Amino acid sequence: VSEEGNADNSTEGEAEANDKENEASASEEESTTAIDELSISFVPSREPEEIITATEPLKDLLKEEMTNLGYDIGNVDISVGTSYEAVGEALSAGTTDIGFIPGGTYVLYDDGAEVLLTSTRAGLTNDSDNAKDWNDNKPTEASDEQVTYYRALMIAGPSEKGQELAEKVNSGEELTFEDMDSASWAVMSTSSPAGYIYPALWLKDHFDKTLMDLSNKVSVDSYGSAFARLAAEQIDVMVTYADARRDNADAWQAENNREGTIWDETNVIGVTSGIYNDTISVSKNADIMDEDLKAAIQQAFLNIAETEEGKEVISIYNHEGYQKATDAEYDKEREAQEMVQSLN
Amino acid sequence: MDVIEKKLYAAPKNKKYLLVMAGMIVVLFIWSLTAVNVENMEESGWAIAQSILTGIVTPDLDLLLNVTRQGVLYLLVETIAIAFLGTIIGAILAVPLAFLSASNVVPKPLAFLTRLLLIVIRTVPSLIYGLMFIRVTGPGPFAGVLTIGLISVGMLAKLFVDAIEDLDTSIFESMTSIGCTTFEKIRFGIVPQLFAIFLSVIIYRFDMNLREASILGLVAAGGIGAPLIFAMNAYRWNEVGSILIGLVVLILMVELYSNYTRNKLVRG
């Protein structure tokens, strides 16, 4: 109780000083600030339940790190938004404090969100922007390099139409927009970079069309369900991030009851340019948020990504580490979005 | 016979009207048929229908019966709480709106404006209310309560208005003859009449709100909706089965009870 009292009385200047010290030597403790609750929201780019289960250890990790940085966190509340918009709005209004959101979402909601970190992840054995290369060099594996961007792929499924498109690509033919339009597509919500924006840009580059022009498309709420539909041959093409097939390889056969492997049955028919990785953003409008806390959160996640346990947790999003990020890095993303939007 | 035949030809002629109406309906119907494009129909559809059925009849019992926060039981309780509180909030909001839009209570223009407002409130999909409330409360059941409350207002108010508009005002006359003041007439003449009907409407809406709860899942507003929709999207039919069974059983139970109570309230 007395600690809380101290914290409330400590002036901003003191706190700042504390923080600088903390950054220098994280273990040093002088005074702590008490925070009742810190809420973290994840976007549903994977199965929400998986996210909830996998991120459970994050609570304690974060509390621990934050304690070292001079913050006494009462409770860490983790929730998975059912849509990107829900997480975005929550961040923008300050009803959630920290969001694991893609760059695209960040850009849309930057009136209330501020990016702290960009995730890094292992590069892939394929990094070509030619679809055929990906199909020739199967399966795609992780490489040793850490990168801050990834690509989105258009993947054709085992349906008749999907196979037809794949064949065309693999025989070196150019796809036409008619080919594209005759297939049925699964896309993610419009703010998802790999699931919407970059594929849209790709369409624009190649055919001067956008996803809006496709006759048969459906939005799905997670890549898992897109794969499920692909497997069920309900859709012919889905758009996803480059190593999504690695993540869904098991499920492809086990849950979706396919005979062949995901590598045999699916083919890449399009590759987009690089997309900046997911962000960890905080809400500017949350009551508890101030510069010190932001810095502390930033440091805490950097620290967590260093630990074994932490690595495991963030691997759910294929994050392997973090780098500090600035808003300016997302200007390119803004341009992309403006372009997509102006196409509408 | 002459008189009779004359009478036959004197039959009121509304055939034309009926023909025109029927023609219009047929035309509209055919027009709306153009919305159906069966091309998208999947051949695998029946296979999926089958797996849905098998999933539902072989539910994930573990999920159905466990008592953790991810279990169906807990989620159902949370759903009930959301629907219950939401219904109450909706009812509280609906009562004044209903009086304001009852044309036998307030002037016609005001009633019309309120009616417009009610249409607007009803038209905004719950998804959007969800987003709006997330800005207030953050994700979770709290947002769900508020959303349910707001989407209930439209229907509650409409049914309340119906009740208000066919109030039995003859009681007023008898109360006047007893020597009652206006306040007393309202308190002892109107309130008892409306109370039973309002209550019955509210219970009915609670029943419906339980069903609506599935939609809340789409906006991170708690309850059983999100797990249900996630499970469906991921084709985990066993889970879908266990959630649906829980939901259906709950709703059927609530429906039985609500029918019984409403009958008692309205018919005595």
Added chain:
Amino acid sequence: MIEFINVDKTYGKSVKALQQINLKIEKGEFVAVIGLSGAGKSTLIRCINRMHDITSGSLVVDGIEVGELRGKEIRKFRRRIGMIFQSFHLVTRTTVFKNVLVSFVPELPFWRKVTGIFSKEWKLKALTALDQVGILDKAYVRVDQLSGGQQQRVALARTLAQNPDILLADEPIASLDPVTSKQVMDDFKRINQQMDISVIMNIHHVEVALEYAERIIGVREGQIVYDGPSQEVTDEILDYIYKGRKEGMTAEVYGEGAYV
């Protein structure tokens, strides 16, 4: 005592419902008002407790000039006059008991009016009134579960609970079948005799009127065309009261009954 002196009543500008009514009714009388539909029977009765205002003339009830009463006085005045309607006018969806309790509402303190909680004293009075009309056992039954005759008795009990000096009844048996009518009329008679309450009743059933009332008042086109003891009413007098009655009219009069 009720006294009409040159009473006129005009609805709107031109509908002369009552014209030059002169009438004296003593305490304890049982008077039946008969006449064609539209003759002005209801209007006559409703002027007595000021449900309608008279247009000119003077109407004195127990020494009070009714036309001069204002606001609260009117309400107080009405408490002394019970009124029974053709269609009972009960609050359905609530119990018989509560319907009778309503008649005490004007006498309650404010907080009781709001909460609707009645003290034991009132409850006993209400139950006694129900007993007087013989439906004590239905006290806690919902009104909408009662037959028409029983509902009319509840209305009667509600009025009795008011402890009135005068009972006005506007076609109290019009929506009842003959047998139930008889029971209700017997109730009226009993109340009239045992409690010495004046009864003034509009009624379409001539035979019933002749059987129960002591005095018959015949109204035609807003005027009193007959006033005398019921024993003296002959077929000619009835013809006179109902004069102008033609085939079509009959159908209309009976037509009303047929919807019962």
Added chain:
Amino acid sequence: MIEFINVDKTYGKSVKALQQINLKIEKGEFVAVIGLSGAGKSTLIRCINRMHDITSGSLVVDGIEVGELRGKEIRKFRRRIGMIFQSFHLVTRTTVFKNVLVSFVPELPFWRKVTGIFSKEWKLKALTALDQVGILDKAYVRVDQLSGGQQQRVALARTLAQNPDILLADEPIASLDPVTSKQVMDDFKRINQQMDISVIMNIHHVEVALEYAERIIGVREGQIVYDGPSQEVTDEILDYIYKGRKEGMTAEVYGEGAYV
């Protein structure tokens, strides 16, 4: 000709509604069935057109053993027997005309049954039937806008349109006022005499029964306790028929009426 031979009718296991009925009714008779409520009058009448099945014995109508009819035969058989009910049993919310047309439905081809479109021939027949009961001018009026007496006449017209040999009537005037009752009973009499249609009627009003019917059948506790010409019915006989009637019973009898 209608012939009951040792007819028994038991509801459920124990309610003996009819016991050992033996009865012969010739074509063209006007028979009134009287008796206490619950005596079995309705049951008796309803057995004739197989609305109820008899439990044992034999019931022969114009040489047809009613009990042996099956499915379609029953429906064909019923077309020859008109039935009139106390509460008219009309389709309200639609016109008089359509109510009468309905009686032709069983004779129509399938598509007309479904669409409810009638040819001119049928329409003329329906209007003729309406003319017979004197309400042709109401043909295009909605039934719910008619008085009770007029409604009963529509029911009568519907039955006449069927061109029946026998007319069964279950208390056709119970919910009518005396004047209208008289008109309806006159209609029955006329139909009975002019068209030579047998009329078998349940009726509570003894005086009316005696006035109109040629033959009275008294039923008590499921048995026929009197059967003879109406002129010969004395007060003793009536007492006998209605024997066992006590205060309580009376109340019950009338009580039922009250809910009508």
Added chain:
Amino acid sequence: MFDKVFPPKEIILPNGKTIMEKRSRTPLTVLIVIMAIYLSVKFTGFEFSVLLQSGYKFFDIVVAMVPPKWEYLPNIWKPLMDTIKMSLLGSVIGSLVAIPAAYFAASNIVQSRIIVMIARLVLSVLRTMPTLVTALIATFIFGLGTFAGTVAIFLFTLAYVGKLLYEQIENASMDAFEAMESLGMNRIQAFRYAIFPQVLPNFLSTSLFCFEGNVRYAAILGYVGAGGIGLLLDEALGWRDYAGVGMVLLMLAITVFFIETISEHFRKKLIGKA
């Protein structure tokens, strides 16, 4: 049960008669409701203070919606028409199919208890299934697009109208039905001519009401890929384009208003006559 726990109180009248006054259930009911509210508040994390404090944020999005984005209008027509078509088709077919369904579920018409029970169970379970779930399943089975939406609306309409209709049939007066039987009709014919006219106005009015509701509902169906204006709504929400959302909602509200006015007109015409 209740009367055992709280035995009725005896009241003695001045004239010596007694009557049992049942204890009022109101206090107990009020208590239970208050407890339920308390528990629900705990369960859902409802906080009044939050509402007071940041309730205004609710209007952030409302404000962002006005003025609506008029340029969006041309994009709206087709999906809006699709939505109306879907609802119309689903409602018409659903209402028609509801007639036989209600027939079999009406215990006063169909004598076999088993048929009645099965029909009712089917209707109940159909009604229990949230429309969104039905729509989602429909998209799985019938593919994406308006057809799936139509199927979902059809099922919902069937269940809703079917239930109301069979209740009305059961409340309908059986008098005329009896008379029809005495005329020599079979049960289906008697239903057609005696019961159906009685329930027709209410049936039409329920169907119209349902149609109206379906148009509104169809706005959500787009979310699961079931076609119509919902797709557009989803798109605009994704772009956080609330002015666009506002435009879509405005058009939807206007449509609903028109439909409501028209159907109100017919409802009055139908029922007013009765």
